[in-house]
Amino acid sequence: MSEATEFMSATAHAPIGVRLSRTETETLCYKATRGAGYSWGIAEEAANAVGWLCANGIDGTAVLLAAIVAPTVNAPDTSNDFWISSDGKPLCPLMTGAALSDFATSIFATNDDHLQVGPVRQPVLLLPFMSQCAATMGGSIAIEWDGRKLVVGNGIKIDAETLSAFLSASVATISLSLSGDLFDPDSTMTSFALASPHTIAALDALAMRTTVPATEQSRNRGAGAGISDND
Numbered sequence: 001m002s003e004a005t006e007f008m009s010a011t012a013h014a015p016i017g018v019r020l021s022r023t024e025t026e027t028l029c030y031k032a033t034r035g036a037g038y039s040w041g042i043a044e045e046a047a048n049a050v051g052w053l054c055a056n057g058i059d060g061t062a063v064l065l066a067a068i069v070a071p072t073v074n075a076p077d078t079s080n081d082f083w084i085s086s087d088g089k090p091l092c093p094l095m096t097g098a099a100l101s102d103f104a105t106s107i108f109a110t111n112d113d114h115l116q117v118g119p120v121r122q123p124v125l126l127l128p129f130m131s132q133c134a135a136t137m138g139g140s141i142a143i144e145w146d147g148r149k150l151v152v153g154n155g156i157k158i159d160a161e162t163l164s165a166f167l168s169a170s171v172a173t174i175s176l177s178l179s180g181d182l183f184d185p186d187s188t189m190t191s192f193a194l195a196s197p198h199t200i201a202a203l204d205a206l207a208m209r210t211t212v213p214a215t216e217q218s219r220n221r222g223a224g225a226g227i228s229d230n231d
Helices: 022-035 040-055 060-069 095-100 123-137 160-166 197-211 216-220
Strands: 003-007 017-019 114-121 139-144 148-152 173-177
Touching: 022 040, 022 060, 022 197, 040 060, 040 095, 040 123, 060 095, 060 123, 060 197, 095 114, 095 123, 114 123, 114 216, 123 139, 123 148, 123 173, 148 160
Parallel strands: none
Antiparallel strands: 003 017, 114 173, 139 148, 139 173
16 A cells, blocks of 8 residues: 555544545455455445545445454345345345445335335445435435434535434444435535554455465466576
8 A cells, every 4th residue: 555644633642544545445445345255246346335435534444344344244135115134134234235226216216215224234334325326316315214314415415413323323224215405515525534554454454365375386387586586
């Protein structure tokens, strides 16, 4: 991660953050998700989701790590208006998000359509997928849970308190519907989120699982300098 730089405020006790580019962030999360045992397709979805979250000021790396270190690989049963897993356990946010994107046009066919999803782990990971749904439907998507509401379009329309509550929800059941609440995405732009060094280290460790250790045989076949290096 050659472009990574450490950032620390002037306050002695302020937390240290790592500033990565969006490309670096997504590449790391892509490999880490695959290293955690997910398919390459879901890993790509995860990488894009984290990039979107970070671009909207949310540390998506920490959310992703929480989702994949203790993965719930349950996919939703999409045959009715209440998406749950077949065994009743919390849904995987990545697999659920991918399904939401795939079925957006059928889920939100009319303005009266509502879909209940969950319980789902780390529900904040659904926000980027809801943004995709909003783009598909040409509007925005309202997400309601525990008497709270947020709206997702090209960005997020939400107050700080509600966002904090959603971020802290490790598991939640949510209700989704089309919203007529449109907003200018420029009003939601913020700085790309910093990541914790501990989070980056943990994701790096998972990403390393996608590499193959070098052997003497592989070196002799051209991987590395081999037994001698006379170049």
